[in-house]
Amino acid sequence: MDALAGLLDGPRARGAFLMRMVMEPPWSVRIEDRAPICLMSMTAGEAWIVRDGDSGDGGGDGDAVHIGPGDIVIVRGPDPYTVAHAPDLAPFARIGPGGVCTTLRGEALSTSMDLGIRTWGNAPNGSATMLVGTYLMEGEISGRLLGALPPVLRLSSREWNRSLMPLLDDEISRDEPGQSVVLDRLLDLLLIAVLRSWFSRPGADAPAWYRAMGDPVVGPALRLVQNSPAHPWTVASLAAKCGVSRAGFARRFTELVGEPPMAYLTGWRLALAADRLRETDATVEAIARQVGYSGAFALSAAFKRVRGISPQEHRTLGGGGTAATGVNAGGR
Known part of the structure; x- marks a missing residue:
């Protein structure tokens, strides 16, 4: 991905x-x-x-x-x-x-x-x-x-x-x-x-993490994290997968993406969890395990620390509904 x-x-x-x-x-x-x-x-x-x-x-x-x-x-x-x-x-x-x-x-x-x-x-x-x-x-x-x-x-x-x-x-x-x-x-x-x-335009001001996708070291690491968020990734395991030293990997990742590997991983997991809380009826426990947390308590602690609200509060505030858009013309 x-x-x-x-x-x-x-x-x-x-x-x-x-x-x-x-x-x-x-x-x-x-x-x-x-x-x-x-x-x-x-x-x-x-x-x-x-x-x-x-x-x-x-x-x-x-x-x-x-x-x-x-x-x-x-x-x-x-x-x-x-x-x-x-x-x-x-x-x-x-x-x-x-x-x-x-x-x-x-x-x-x-x-x-x-x-x-x-x-x-x-x-x-x-x-x-x-x-x-x-x-x-x-x-x-x-x-x-x-x-x-x-x-x-x-x-x-x-x-x-x-x-x-x-x-x-x-x-x-x-x-x-x-x-x-x-x-x-x-x-x-x-x-x-x-x-x-x-x-892809010449001189395009793409975000750092998007540009990093093309890097031979950081790009594979980003794809590993995005494809398998539930895996127990560490800086060392990502570095090993990418064939570089732990210190070199951490430095290169932070320079290109703008945040350390574990901070990016946390943000990605919580973003996935936020989507699934809004879009599905799965329990917080199930979602936690899908995105890489040991259970509902661990996800709730991380969610509240980063976002200031609990997963359940996020689900309630999100509403789970899809507002209609566009013009009421023709077949929809």
Whole structure:
């Protein structure tokens, strides 16, 4: 398991919302659904992503992000933002929590702008077409990677492999058995493809632990830890597996990753535990043994020491639910 596999190995897309948005200018939509991640790619026309505080929304000194045909963006939530034909247009619609689409006065728009299965917009033959994938990923493991991303990540059509887009464009308006699973997996693949391209760019400011994956010594150690978190790893055993001295391994790992091997291992185990507490009904005892602790007491002590709350409190606060995202248009 590498860094990107770790991102999606836990709470992968389940019931993610995908749609085709078709618009004729002028248009502007305010997004306030609080979804942590949204992917958007233009297949025709152009659009602007304007976050609160960016230039074009009436305040701040940031830069609105332009996207044209073939470009793709990842917008990190949960802060609101606007998607528009031009950066200075006032929104005519609002997407709120649960994917409810209304005017700014609260009047329902979902039915009036329904253009078919997973297709939504103000004109059936509009000149601007965007594929949108929005889904909730609460996992702590994904947070390690997503925390290293900018609020709006953009890749031009020349900077990433767009081979998945024709398939997604074709599948998004289908309504066949198992279609939701097909779309979920396509969204996962699309996210991986975009992040892989983002981090492989010349001069990319990838996080230290991601860059360390390519190191001939530290990379194998990271994969050992990620693949087998329950194994009783020590600095000495990891060093032996990697064929270097204990002291040399500890020094190299800390320099490249930014924290000592055992601190990284603890963080990884607790991140896995946090995911499983939220996503499963397994007991704390069972989860503890799955991630490398001797039992519930040991996991609880580590969890409270690092996170300030007990595993059970984390489970209760996490809620275990998956909020709906996207726009109530078409087949979902």
